Amino acid sequence: MRYFIQFAYFGKAYHGWQNQPNAITVQQVLEEGLATLLRSKVAVVGAGRTDAGVHALDMFAHFDFGEIESTTDLVHRLNNYLPSDIAIKSIFLVKNDAHARFDAIERTYEYRIVQEKNPFQMETAHYIWSTLDINAMNGAAKILLEYEDFECFSKTHTDVKTYLCKLKKAVWEQKEDKLVFTITADRFLRNMVRAVVGTLLEVGLKKMDPESIMAIVESKDRGRAGVSVPAKGLYLTKVLYPKTIFNE
Numbered sequence: 159m160r161y162f163i164q165f166a167y168f169g170k171a172y173h174g175w176q177n178q179p180n181a182i183t184v185q186q187v188l189e190e191g192l193a194t195l196l197r198s199k200v201a202v203v204g205a206g207r208t209d210a211g212v213h214a215l216d217m218f219a220h221f222d223f224g225e226i227e228s229t230t231d232l233v234h235r236l237n238n239y240l241p242s243d244i245a246i247k248s249i250f251l252v253k254n255d256a257h258a259r260f261d262a263i264e265r266t267y268e269y270r271i272v273q274e275k276n277p278f279q280m281e282t283a284h285y286i287w288s289t290l291d292i293n294a295m296n297g298a299a300k301i302l303l304e305y306e307d308f309e310c311f312s313k314t315h316t317d318v319k320t321y322l323c324k325l326k327k328a329v330w331e332q333k334e335d336k337l338v339f340t341i342t343a344d345r346f347l348r349n350m351v352r353a354v355v356g357t358l359l360e361v362g363l364k365k366m367d368p369e370s371i372m373a374i375v376e377s378k379d380r381g382r383a384g385v386s387v388p389a390k391g392l393y394l395t396k397v398l399y400p401k402t403i404f405n406e
Contacts, residue, residue, distance in 0.1 A: 229249040
């Protein structure tokens with residue numbers, strides 16, 4: 159039987175989602191927790207990768223196991239077992255061929271910036287004291303929606319087969335004491351969101367015009383785009399699935 163697990167994590171202590179040698183990851187900790195409580199080795203497949211230090215407010219993964227008498231009880235036990243920076247929201251049955259990664263049709267990330275020094279937000283947002291032109295940043299972000307090939311924002315030497323992503327939303331908004339960039343697409347390239355934000359900040363700092371984004375995207379050259387912003391300000395906030403994967 160296939161189960162989806164919905165969870166959140168604060169990424170500071172982890173080298174990203176995906177298992178890797180000699181580094182602690184969210185996937186590793188989650189698999190170890192499930193294996194301990196279910197008394198069986200469990201392989202967990204995530205909705206996607208997040209880089210070291212990136213957070214997730216709403217992440218999904220799937221695993222296969224026999225009948226679980228009470229998923230509500232398993233959620234409670236797993237939350238008691240796992241460290242405080244990983245929280246399980248729910249575990250539920252899906253169709254046997256449902257896939258947490260390949261069936262996801264939309265993903266949304268937020269990048270958070272604070273412009274006043276706040277010791278309680280130094281680990282959860284990127285601090286920039288300089289004045290930013292939000293209108294110019296939104297002008298450049300809107301131009302991104304006209305493109306599909308984002309090789310210029312991809313981490314180099316990756317093994318992806320395509321650099322095409324269908325962007326649905328890219329907008330900056332002031333939300334209370336934070337400046338938040340929200341971006342939604344069917345998929346994202348490695349390091350893409352942090353590179354997009356870094357480039358848009360160049361526009362906000364008036365180091366380039368909003369229209370310059372066109373030449374950067376069309377160049378397909380990572381060296382032309384801005385530097386990647388720190389991981390601590392990035393959050394995976396939503397993963398959307400078609401209703402067809404759920405049991406009726």
